[in-house]
Amino acid sequence: MSLANQLDEFLQTYPDTRYLDVFYSDLSNVIRGKRYPIAQAKKVFESGMMTPGSCFLLAVTGESMDPEGMGFSDGDPDELGIPIPGTLTPASWTQIPTAQVMLSLQSLDGEPYYYEPRNVLARVLDRFKEIGLSPVVAFELEFYLLDPVRDANNELVPPKSPLTGQRTDATQVYSMDDVEDFSLYLDEVTQTCLRQGVTTGAISGEYAPGQFEINLQHTNNPLRAADHCVLFRRAVQSIARKHGYQGTFMAKPYLDNAGSGLHLHISLVNEKGENVFDGGGQYGTSKCGTDLLFHSIGGLKLNMADSMAIFAPNANSYHRYVPNIFVPVTPSWGYENRSVAIRVPKSPGAARRLEHRVSGADANPYLVLATLLASIHDGIVNQIEPGEPNEGNAGEVSDPNLPLNSRCSHETKAK
Amino acid sequence: MKLKQSKRLASYLGQDYLNAYASCKIREYEAFVESGKPETTWYL
Structure with missing residues (x-):
């Protein structure tokens, strides 16, 4: 079905739609785009939307840093944004009936825009096609709900419970009361995601007041998995505004409370769809995994230090790395061990996978996945050994x- | 920035991409330091 036909079909299902949000998620996960009257939406599907490529190289504050002369120095040229098939969905939280569609940038002759994180991931995925393997991935994202009004000292505070009117200040990990208190909000997030084709899984209250985690289901389409991450983040933050909260994926909004992570579960399947990480042996022994699993872990460990600027993209991100709070601070791996960087979770052999636990929730999902898959490919091709598991x-x-x-992450600049 | 120097990752992500990313993040960090804002709320 052509893109224009997709719009026609959508409008038959949602005839009251009055606007179309055309957007992309930038380097720091900020949603940027334009809102079109629905009468003008068709032209986006027929000929795309022009937008500056430098938007993918903005600082987290939204300012142009003119990196490598892109921004002010080169006159800030436009690239062509084309709707990503399958991302036209209702933005059901909006005050006026609105649809949304995601864009990916390319040149006028169809070459993917080099500096777009989604296209960086696509380049890495091409390398897996060469070795006949396909990644299966699932994202887990933690986030905070905040009261949009700061306290008397201008500090962040958790929101009041809609049920009790009280502000929680205790830490009760996996508290079902916390989930129930915010259930109307959480339900709207998961139902909105469902309408957008984003299947969510378990919801949990996390280690700090106002902190939650919602899992996304695994998929064998890594680009789509990262797209779903973008749609999920937009739903979490937009619906929070509607309910009178502020939603944030900042890695460490409170210095004295838990940070928010982005965990990724990854396995690889061959052309027959078989999980090539499954060694068939008893879990927790070297026989439960294959050389492909252990070399993948080896590649992830070897490249971890070099990857930290992707996993922890800004100054706040680094406050999350504190010893003894289940946030990895070493390039380590192990079985069923939440203190390591790369965990092999307890599971039946068919679900054998690794969980990467290093990235903050503020990291770019396309770049994190691209970096992890690059490291896994590196480990496999170069047969990098992982060393002994940590106990x-x-x-x-x-x-x-x-x-x-x-300071350490910028040490090269300091020298 | 270690990322920029990683030949292994550059062979996958692209050296020009790593250069641009590193340049953006280093300048972002310098701007943050100059701002004097707290690290917990500076971009919220």
């Missing part, structure tokens, strides 16, 4: 070779 607490002392603070 016990691997997060007691930070590894000095990891750039786990802002």
